[in-house]
Amino acid sequence: MSILLNQKTRVLVQGITGKIGSVQTHWMLDYGTNIVAGVTPGKGGANVEGVPVFDSVSEAVVATGAEAAVFFVPASFVLDAFFETVDAGIDLIVIVPEHLPVHDVMIMHDYLLRQTGRDIFVLGPTTPGITTAGEAKMGIMPGSLFKPGKIGIISRSGTLAYEMTGILTDSGIGQSTVVGMGADPVALTSLANILKRYEEDPGTDAVVIVGEVGGVQEEQAADYIKRMTKPVAAYIAGRFAPEGKKMGHAGAIIRGTQGTVKSKCETLGAAGVTILDTPIDVLPWAKKTGH
């Protein structure tokens, strides 16, 4: 079991003919992902790694029944690609590109807030994507790190998700689904919303949050975590991040006293989360929770 993505999910790749799009399509197929279509305007009729390419998302959906989309388009094209994809009826979108203007992200967020009758789930921007261990992956996570199991991981950072996954796999502990929620100031799905999926997933029995300085996602999720039945642990990176400096991610910036490691750890700790002082501390916690 898993959340959001499994080996049957019919995946479409936006920007499949680009340099990164084609290479990552190869790796996603190699991992077992059911990629049914690619889209690049003007390249309809071509194929990449045996995947048929269409001129538009709606044509691809009609022809292949695609139900999830992963974006490898330049940041300035994402807003357009987003509306094209939701209009074509796709409800799971993974936005890998970084450096999107925040105002564009707010326009997408605003649209999602006012949606009724659909359950659109968007990861990113600036996400490594989502991987269901042993089944499928959308995005750029290196497949070799994963091992099927029952721990869910949500991370704001790509490389740190790899580190946490790698530490668990190295000790023989598997994962259900690993999700990158994105590292921008505005995320299109809240941390609490992703936690809810894990809480409801019979294939996940504990969750690790990998957070970092900046924003209030971790703090805002605390109320939901109090109601969760599954154990949750969290590691928050950035004890040495100075105030007012962007730590590589647009969203990883402490403004005044907001977004510090201290604030996040205190709020999560009060909600019953096990705070990991350093990533490797995930191992004793995983053993204690029965893994």
Add this chain to the structure above:
Amino acid sequence: MKLYEHEAAQIFGEMGLPVPERVVVYSPEEAKAAAEKIGAPVVIKAQVLVGSRGLAGGVKAAETPEEAFAVASRIIGMSIQGIKVEKVLVTKKVSFQKELYMGITVDGYRGQPVVMVSSEGGMSIEEVARLFPEKIGTRHVPLNRGLMAFEARKLVKDAGFPAGQIGACADILVKLYQIFLRCNALIAEINPLVILQDGTLMAIDAKLEMDDSALKRLGKLVPKDHVRNETPMEKKGREIGVTYVELDGDIGMIASGAGLGMATMDIIGKKLRPANFLETGGGITEELLYKTMDLMMMKKGLRAIFINLYGGINPIHEGAKGIVRYIKEKGVKIPIVAKALGNRQEETWEILRSGGVHVVEEVPTEKAVAKLFEVLS
């Protein structure tokens, strides 16, 4: 990108906000001339991108052009929070009856702009929130609708703005929101907005931060000089294409991702002090890591370098070649410890070892940092 006050005031003025007459100057002589042109008394304000410049003595009035010369010679060259003042803004000194506050920022969690107003201006909004929470009004703005004048009127009225000024203040707030949109701003703020003796309004400070990711499409709105609050090493990092944040320790750190970099600093920091945060992003090449090594070695007093790479989207074996080429060409003497995992890791380890790098093959960064502690002990 944070704008200097004079740059923000220029944009505010062009977009219809009332801003005082002003001149930017770089020397006491120019300050004196500016005071003569504008007409004394004037206020001389340090142009730096850090807060609390007033408390630091960076904002002073001058009653005559001669005094403007004297004040400017004290402020130009002074250091405010470690930043040297290179230019000052000379503005007409105005007398006012009241100070107000207006600001718009991005609420990242709600994913919407949030407008804040207060009938207590002149101090930081955090300070007002602590002292007079009842005098603050807040409103989130749905982007598909924008901020309407009637909403702005209600907001300032509820926050206790003077009855006679509500229409005019609401008009300014709506314009500030339009500037926020037009500039793809992360912050647009007037603090204070003052009511002059004759009852008219004036924005006597201007704060604007543009989104770095939107600068390309903002075109001419973006000030030409991009160097903002950077140390020389941070500037060099930006030029070669990595994120470098200078810290005060002596252990250099290179990571191939932001989260990994922050975690690596946390782990090193348990016993030693990181000298920097450095993140390469997903564009590693041999050349990039050669230049990155060169940047690292600019830092004085470095005791060791710790390298932490993942080969997902990055070709780490190429990066390793650049590191080793640098070590061999420049004869680096300090120890280097590296962890590199992912695609072509064995090849990467071999290359690094050929340059005398201590390679740790284990997965947890903690184990690799333990090696660093051992090498240095």
